[in-house]
Amino acid sequence: MAIRLYGAQTGNSRRAAIALEEAGISYSVSRVDLRAGEHKTAAFRVLNPRGLIPVMVEEGKAGTDLVVTQSNAIMFYAASRSRERLTPDPGQEAALFFDRLFYFITEVIAPNGGAFALRAC
Ligand SMILES: N[C@@H](CCC(=O)N[C@@H](CS)C(=O)NCC(=O)O)C(=O)O
Incomplete structure (x- = not known):
C-alpha cells in the first residue's frame, strides 16, 4: 500500500524519513511549509488534530x-x-x-533542540 510522509526539515521528520529509508520502504513525501502554517490548516488537522x-x-x-x-511510532x-532486522528480539539485547x-529521545534530543532554538534568538 502507498505510504506518504508529511514533513519538513526538522529532526522528527528526518528520523521518520531515515527509518523508512533504512527499512527500504517506498514512500512519497509531502513537504509541509511550517512558515506558511500549512500544519495548522483545517485540511492538515484532519490528519493530525495537534497540527504537528x-x-x-x-x-x-x-x-x-x-x-x-x-x-x-513511524x-x-x-x-x-523491513526485511532487515532493525530492532532486536525481546530480551537483554532489546533492553x-x-x-x-529512550536516553536519546528523553534526555538528548529535546535539550539539543532547545539549544538550537536559543541560538536562533
Ligand atoms: N512527539 C512528536 C512531536 C512532533 C513535533 O513536535 N513536531 C514539530 C516539528 S519537529 C512541529 O510540528 N512543530 C510545529 C509547531 O509546533 O507549530 C513526534 O515525535 O513526532
Whole structure:
C-alpha cells in the first residue's frame, strides 16, 4: 500500500524519513511549509488534530488509511515492515536497545533542540 510522509526539515521528520529509508520502504513525501502554517490548516488537522509533523499515511482499503503522528511510532512501524532486522528480539539485547533509544529521545534530543532554538534568538 502507498505510504506518504508529511514533513519538513526538522529532526522528527528526518528520523521518520531515515527509518523508512533504512527499512527500504517506498514512500512519497509531502513537504509541509511550517512558515506558511500549512500544519495548522483545517485540511492538515484532519490528519493530525495537534497540527504537528511528521505524519505518515498508509493508504488502506476504502476509508481505512493508517495515520501515524509520532515520529518514533513511524520508526517502529518502518522497522516492523523491513526485511532487515532493525530492532532486536525481546530480551537483554532489546533492553539495552530501548535503554539507549529512550536516553536519546528523553534526555538528548529535546535539550539539543532547545539549544538550537536559543541560538536562533
Ligand atoms: N512527539 C512528536 C512531536 C512532533 C513535533 O513536535 N513536531 C514539530 C516539528 S519537529 C512541529 O510540528 N512543530 C510545529 C509547531 O509546533 O507549530 C513526534 O515525535 O513526532
